[in-house]
Amino acid sequence: VDGLANNDVQSVYVVGSGGSAEVYVATAGGLSISRDGGASWTNRTTTHGLGGNNTYDVFAFGTGSSARVFVSSLWGGFASSSDGGETFTARTNRHGLSDTGVRQISVTSSPSGGGEVWLTASGIGLSFAPWW
Numbered sequence: 001v002d003g004l005a006n007n008d009v010q011s012v013y014v015v016g017s018g019g020s021a022e023v024y025v026a027t028a029g030g031l032s033i034s035r036d037g038g039a040s041w042t043n044r045t046t047t048h049g050l051g052g053n054n055t056y057d058v059f060a061f062g063t064g065s066s067a068r069v070f071v072s073s074l075w076g077g078f079a080s081s082s083d084g085g086e087t088f089t090a091r092t093n094r095h096g097l098s099d100t101g102v103r104q105i106s107v108t109s110s111p112s113g114g115g116e117v118w119l120t121a122s123g124i125g126l127s128f129a130p131w132w
Contacts, residue, residue, distance in 0.1 A: 003041035005029035010056045015063055022063050026055035031071050033085045049088030052076015059105045072102035
């Protein structure tokens with residue numbers, strides 16, 4: 001797809017449908033975000049706070065600039081955004097993760113009601129934390 005950070009796609013998360021869908025794509029070159037159903041893309045990398053550019057999984061709550069976005073990256077840990085993916089804060093094993101090779105994300109509840117983030121790490125196990 002033209003405009004993606006990389007065509008090696010690991011996962012996709014979609015909020016909404018049609019031309020107004022918000023699409024988050026984890027690629028080997030960073031996170032690609034579309035707010036117009038895939039017609040155009042904005043790419044996020046370590047320059048925007050991701051822990052690594054080889055992103056593996058993505059999860060989002062909400063839409064637009066208030067969306068909470070969670071991204072895992074192989075050997076870059078986990079990153080979260082509270083501004084719809086404009087900027088990210090990265091977390092690694094220095095912040096309590098079992099390993100920096102984070103693969104999958106599962107999130108409980110919603111940002112307004114709190115929640116938990118569960119992460120799987122490459123061969124090392126499982127990490128859990130309240131919202132970061």
